Amino acid sequence: DTGVSQDPRHKITKRGQNVTFRCDPISEHNRLYxxxxxxxxxxxxxxxxxxxxxxxxxxxxxxxxxxxxxxxSFSTLEIQRTEQGDSAMYLCxxxxxxxxxxxxxxxxxxxxxx
Amino acid sequence: xxSVSQHNHHVILSEAASxxxxxxxxxxxxxxxFWYVQYPGxxxxxxxxxxxxxxxxxxxxxxxxxxxxxxxxxxxxKPSVQWSDTAEYFCAVNANFNKFYFGSGTKLNVKx
Numbered sequence: 043d044t045g046v047s048q049d050p051r052h053k054i055t056k057r058g059q060n061v062t063f064r065c066d067p068i069s070e071h072n073r074l075y076x077x078x079x080x081x082x083x084x085x086x087x088x089x090x091x092x093x094x095x096x097x098x099x100x101x102x103x104x105x106x107x108x109x110x111x112x113x114x115s116f117s118t119l120e121i122q123r124t125e126q127g128d129s130a131m132y133l134c135x136x137x138x139x140x141x142x143x144x145x146x147x148x149x150x151x152x153x154x155x156x
Numbered sequence: 157x158x159s160v161s162q163h164n165h166h167v168i169l170s171e172a173a174s175x176x177x178x179x180x181x182x183x184x185x186x187x188x189x190f191w192y193v194q195y196p197g198x199x200x201x202x203x204x205x206x207x208x209x210x211x212x213x214x215x216x217x218x219x220x221x222x223x224x225x226x227x228x229x230x231x232x233x234k235p236s237v238q239w240s241d242t243a244e245y246f247c248a249v250n251a252n253f254n255k256f257y258f259g260s261g262t263k264l265n266v267k268x
Contacts, residue, residue: 046199083261084160084162084246084258084260084261085258086258087255087256087257090254090255097254098255133199135200135256143205143250144190144205146202147199147200148199149199150199
């Protein structure tokens with residue numbers, strides 16, 4: 043399967059713990075996005091990368107959240123000192139460069155903070 | 157800020173009924189418009205998209221959508237739904253080639 047892959051698919055963690063999610067985009071897609079989705083809502087933009095550069099971050103991304111894409115390929119999203127309000131589906135998506143204007147989503151990583 | 161509104165949160169139809177899901181967006185410039193579908197237990201998938209040209213676009217599985225610029229709308233339609241269309245549908249707008257904004261989604265339940 044050459045789609046966007048995310049790992050882990052499900053994570054249950056205790057409040058205050060750190061969690062990290064990984065995203066492997068479609069190969070040769072230089073743009074990578076992170077979104078968050080909660081029940082009853084559509085995906086909310088968190089941040090996006092063009093190659094290894096993080097070009098924009100949403101105000102939703104508090105200081106406890108950090109995303110990286112060190113070599114312009116896979117990306118990680120880390121949440122430090124998790125809170126119950128962080129419980130959500132974290133979606134990764136990728137798209138080609140300027141010539142491609144459709145984003146392709148992974149299956150998401152479910153986070154439950156207890 | 158850009159926003160996307162989907163009027164119907166939950167729609168219940170019988171098989172063979174016609175479907176229309178509303179989507180309005182707020183952005184005054186050039187936009188690219190999308191409908192994504194999420195089947196139960198699956199990831200978001202592209203249903204159809206509009207970039208330019210004919211405002212009536214056709215997508216997969218018999219879906220179509222019409223872009224009406226004057227109304228800032230991009231409604232999704234299907235003449236005859238099937239039970240397999242049961243899913244959640246999201247309208248999305250891309251206004252600056254970078255960020256994509258999504259509506260809150262419409263859950264469609266098709267009764268067999």
